[in-house]
Amino acid sequence: NTPVIIVHGGAWSIPDDQKEASVRGCVNAVKCGSKILLEGGSSLDAVEAAVRVLEDDPVFDAGHGSVLNELGEVEMDAMIMDGSSLRCGAVACISDVANPVSVARAVMEKTHHTLLVGPGATSFAHKHFPVTPKEKLVTDDARAYYEKYRYQSAVSNFFNTTATPTESCGDGDGHGHEHGGVQGHDTVGCVAMDMQGNIACATSTGGITGKMAGRVGDSPLVGCGGYSDNHSGGASSTGHGESITKVVLCRRAVSNLERGLSVQNAAQEALDYMLQRVGGRGGLIMISPTGEVGYAFSTPRMAWASRVGTSDVQCGIDKDE
């Protein structure tokens, strides 16, 4: 098989001044993962390495650059899945570690379990990886968004204009009172197929600024933030986590491949359904069992990059690219 890889750096209203850095970050990640694939490495190694590059890049809300929750803390989520065996590993609400995707892989390979959360997960992480204190993960931007969020939140509470909690905001912003430039959805992800035809996926996120302590979005949930099955295809998602969870977005997108849709149409149908059924927006990257690669997004922008074999790296961020 010709190795194929695609990454995303989040689907949201990416501001103009972050466009270039977001696309460049995706290109760097694809190059790193592609190198592994072209040397005969596994798709599992490639998606982990690519997501680590994205986690290490402070422009993305994952690993270094993660946003802060309502308490001003970093709580990160990640998953990884091996399409040959459906083995998967995930972590949620972990802190003080640089690369949650590698902890997710350790859950898959070193435990009987598929998901570890909270202090138990952080404790497991520190048995296998160095402690990385919060100070090394939090950027000035993340702190600024947190301060802005708290201010907006105080205002909306004061004037009692917050959207009712049970309503889906439907604008892809996560919170009804968080319009504008809030950095909230640049979850990162990767799907890759190696020379053996094995398809793997990985997704990692810092979540939404001002989220409740303990909140987990779609990213670490198998079927929601990612899904991979050699027989059917692989997908990684980004966008409004609660909406993605309600429709089990990646499983739906992969099911669309099973019933014969092209990757482009499979991704588009799943996103259209999510918008129509629960009012949520997001993005998807996908690879089919025959190596067809594609993406779609219902948000204003999604940073992405891909490479098929040794051809030129493709990348983009706007709808018309």
Place this chain on the structure above:
Amino acid sequence: NTPVIIVHGGAWSIPDDQKEASVRGCVNAVKCGSKILLEGGSSLDAVEAAVRVLEDDPVFDAGHGSVLNELGEVEMDAMIMDGSSLRCGAVACISDVANPVSVARAVMEKTHHTLLVGPGATSFAHKHFPVTPKEKLVTDDARAYYEKYRYQSAVSNFFNTTATPTESCGDGDGHGHEHGGVQGHDTVGCVAMDMQGNIACATSTGGITGKMAGRVGDSPLVGCGGYSDNHSGGASSTGHGESITKVVLCRRAVSNLERGLSVQNAAQEALDYMLQRVGGRGGLIMISPTGEVGYAFSTPRMAWASRVGTSDVQCGIDKDE
């Protein structure tokens, strides 16, 4: 619509001396939920009430009666989902609360989020529900299983006979070295359809004896432990959590209804697929949009009970019933 309700009390090798109590507990839960439906109550109210009855019954591994993790602690998971809107709420790794399913409902109705985990989730729970200390949740049986597990674990480590962590055990027992009477899979769940045709589901569990701190199985994960959509049908699962997660079991079972299978065949296909693809066993209860009710299990036994309208309560635990 004629109201319909079905509950399960876990799919595993239920020992003979727990048969009667398991079935009786399911019948009690169905009666409680059915009463609400026949009085015109919502399916959401019915599944919550039925699962609370199961959580309060110490014979089941959920709420009161939850098993202990590797540290001897109780960490509980639950989810609830409203098929009319796909709204859902879930909690994982919470402690010191009597009814996790009600906390899951509070997440759905009082927050912007769909899943809260760990200390953040427990802290949220205690804002809305009384603190129930561990001593009130843990039964003598749960403690006995914990002691037995630790002993067996020590033996298997000593003789180095533990199954390799990356292998699926495939026997529905959660751990390769835990055969026999270990109480581990009597996760509880309920699916109901009310007079308005709304389908809801709920699932709750204490997990597997000796699980790692922070381990989350399928129960609180949308699409895995439960799924409900008025247009497609509802399902709640039980069994080997890691296997259920890998195949996103309930979403698959509901997708089977979408493509025209009967509830019985939809449940059976999903369980057959799970056994064949990842070597895991479990059980499913389901209701179709037309009110067809059914169940299936690939474990030796599954306790269940159901009621259609005002007809007699049906119940069972063995394959030939």
